[in-house]
Amino acid sequence: xxxxxxxxxxxxxxxxxxxxxxGIDGSGKSTQLTLLAQWLRSEGFPVVFSEWNSSxxxxxxxxxxxxxxxxxxxxxxxxxxxxxxxxxEREIIPSLKAGAIVLADRYVYTAFAxxxxxxxxxxxxxxxxxxxxxxxxxxxxxxxxxxALRRILSARPxxxxxxxxxxxxxxxxxxxxxxxxxxxILDEYERLVPEYGLTVMDATKPVETQQRALRxxxxxxxxxxxxGRYAEV
Amino acid sequence: MPxxxxxxxxxxxxxxxxxxxxxxxxxxTDGVGRSTQINRLRAHLERLGxxxxxxxxxxxxxxxxxxxxxxQGNTLGSNAFNLFYATDFADRLEHQIIPALRSxxxxxxxxxxxxxxxxxxxxxxxxxxxxxxxxxxLKPDAVLYLRLEVPELAQRALATGGFxxxxxxxxxxxxxxxxxxxxxxxxxxxxxxxxLAREYGFQTIDASRDIDSNAEDLARRVEAVLAASGRxxxxxxxxx
Numbered sequence: 001x002x003x004x005x006x007x008x009x010x011x012x013x014x015x016x017x018x019x020x021x022x023g024i025d026g027s028g029k030s031t032q033l034t035l036l037a038q039w040l041r042s043e044g045f046p047v048v049f050s051e052w053n054s055s056x057x058x059x060x061x062x063x064x065x066x067x068x069x070x071x072x073x074x075x076x077x078x079x080x081x082x083x084x085x086x087x088x089e090r091e092i093i094p095s096l097k098a099g100a101i102v103l104a105d106r107y108v109y110t111a112f113a114x115x116x117x118x119x120x121x122x123x124x125x126x127x128x129x130x131x132x133x134x135x136x137x138x139x140x141x142x143x144x145x146x147x148a149l150r151r152i153l154s155a156r157p158x159x160x161x162x163x164x165x166x167x168x169x170x171x172x173x174x175x176x177x178x179x180x181x182x183x184x185i186l187d188e189y190e191r192l193v194p195e196y197g198l199t200v201m202d203a204t205k206p207v208e209t210q211q212r213a214l215r216x217x218x219x220x221x222x223x224x225x226x227x228g229r230y231a232e233v
Numbered sequence: 234m235p236x237x238x239x240x241x242x243x244x245x246x247x248x249x250x251x252x253x254x255x256x257x258x259x260x261x262t263d264g265v266g267r268s269t270q271i272n273r274l275r276a277h278l279e280r281l282g283x284x285x286x287x288x289x290x291x292x293x294x295x296x297x298x299x300x301x302x303x304x305q306g307n308t309l310g311s312n313a314f315n316l317f318y319a320t321d322f323a324d325r326l327e328h329q330i331i332p333a334l335r336s337x338x339x340x341x342x343x344x345x346x347x348x349x350x351x352x353x354x355x356x357x358x359x360x361x362x363x364x365x366x367x368x369x370x371l372k373p374d375a376v377l378y379l380r381l382e383v384p385e386l387a388q389r390a391l392a393t394g395g396f397x398x399x400x401x402x403x404x405x406x407x408x409x410x411x412x413x414x415x416x417x418x419x420x421x422x423x424x425x426x427x428x429l430a431r432e433y434g435f436q437t438i439d440a441s442r443d444i445d446s447n448a449e450d451l452a453r454r455v456e457a458v459l460a461a462s463g464r465x466x467x468x469x470x471x472x473x
Contacts, residue, residue: 005361057309058317061299070295073245074323074369079296082316089310119245127365131312 006126007108008134008196016096017221018133020107023141024182024189026148027203028210032141033105035211036218040101044227048095052106055086066162073118076162080111081128088132096133099226108132109140109196113188117181118168136221139214140193141203145183153178242368247331249371254334255462256371257455258345261379262422263400264389265440266447270379271341273448274455278339283459286333289343293324304399311404315353319366322349326370334371339459346370347433351425355418356405375458377451378430379440383419390415 003009019036021029040047053062062079065071071079095102108129115125159174161167165181166174193200199217201210243249259267259274275285291300300317303309309317333340346367353363381389390396396411398404402418403411430437436454440447 005365055309055313057299057303057306058313060302061296061317061320064298065295068294070324070328072323072327074327075295075320078316078320078323082313082320085316086310086313089312121242121245124242124365124368127362130359130362 003123003126005130006123007129007132009130012133014093014096014133015099016102017136017225018092018096018102018104019218019221020104020109020135020138021141022106022109022138022189022192022198023143023203024145024148024186026151027141027143028151028207029139029141029203030105031207032139032201032210032214033103035207036214037103039211039215040103040218045222045225046098046100048091048100048102050087050091050102050104052104052110053080053083055083055090058083058086066160069161069167071162071167073115073120073167076118076167077111077115077120077125077128080115084108084111084129085131092133101222101225104135107135107138109138109189109192109198112192113185116188117165117184137217138196138198139201139217140189140198141201141210142189143203145179145186147204149179149182244327244331244369247327252331252334252371254336254338254340255459256330256334256340256342256373257458258342258347258373258376259379259451260344260347260376260426260435261440262381262386262419262426263397264386264393265379265381266444267343267379269444270447270451271343273444274451275341277448277452278455281456284336284338285341286329286338287341287343288325288329290348291318291321292329293321294328295324296321311356312358315349315356315358315363316366318349318353322346322367323369330371339455342373345373345376347376347426347429347435348422350429351422354425355402355421375454376430376433376435377454378426378435378437379447380423380426380437381440383416383423385441386419387412387415 021033023029037047037049053059058079062083065075065079092102092104111129112122112125116122153175159178164174164178166177168177168181170180171177192198201213203210259271261267271287275287278285291297296317300321303314303317330340330342350363350367354360396415401411401415403414405418406414407417407421408414429435438447438450
């Protein structure tokens, strides 16, 4: 267990399972999670998806802050914690109580990595997220920076201000800033792997190879799960 | 010497040494007369030549709209509400309070983190956790806590348009009807504020006296805080 008063220091137990994927942009984690959901549904398990930054009420405030560029490292951190908290209370915990398999694309580790890169104290952000449920298993999709950048930037995306870390004033140019920002986030993720025992997935492998490995991990947690009556209609 | 030491972790990118103003907090439950007193205090301080600014809960550009929306539908989780208020507070701290203090203003704040901590605890938040969340906030130069007993608060609520849904804790609720809930909820809030008053050294003021006596009391206390800084007020050339 982790330091008193921080994330992971309390443990709850629910009938459901919580699996989460983490990694920098371009690590392929969302693709893997979508494939996982397809498989679990086809096997008859009740599956609930929870995405980062998706609480209906809070999302509006977040995008307002982003558009106006008025978010500071502190309010950026707090508004994402607000969003996450709403989803924990109203989506994740009730689903776990009901025995569902909850799949989360990004979890507290995204905040631990991004907010700390923005200068928020590590101890504070870990305490902020103390209310979060510990996942059954957390997967980190490890990918070299150049590979992830090639995947993202070759699609010529319109990078947004905060997405590119422009608020940190690392570089004047969007894609230059994005590269530096992602490399710092990558460093933070690598620190989180041993701290929270994240399961490392080799995200340079072919999609099917990764998916096979992921399903093997998940299967080991499902022996006592109810299934069959929930097949997708 | 730093004017403020933060309650804990501080704010990324802000050093307390550059803040030359004063942070004066007026705390107390709904109906104790905070806004009347703040108006009087502001006029008094401006007469002495101090530049005065004001802020209060859920008045941020960033989150006040979202909070209002969430309150209307009651569609936000209880803990998420606590954090939404924290977001609102952080936005005001960074965009209103800190700039005013940098410019040497007297910042009068209509409630501060203490009310937010109290309302969170009454709604089941862990006291250590919510205090840790707010550990980035600045330590005020003075916290003036206007205090009234619950029966008198109820009388004042009746006289000024009745019981407010949220100020009666009806989201919980804490009684069979809004009156019962108001009484129970406000008692719990006062209980928590009293604890915070001891922990953070508030100046507790009996608000049951008339408006003029309270205003005089507050003015005297704030003048003492300002005088302790060694910076003199602007003298009125018509006196002496």
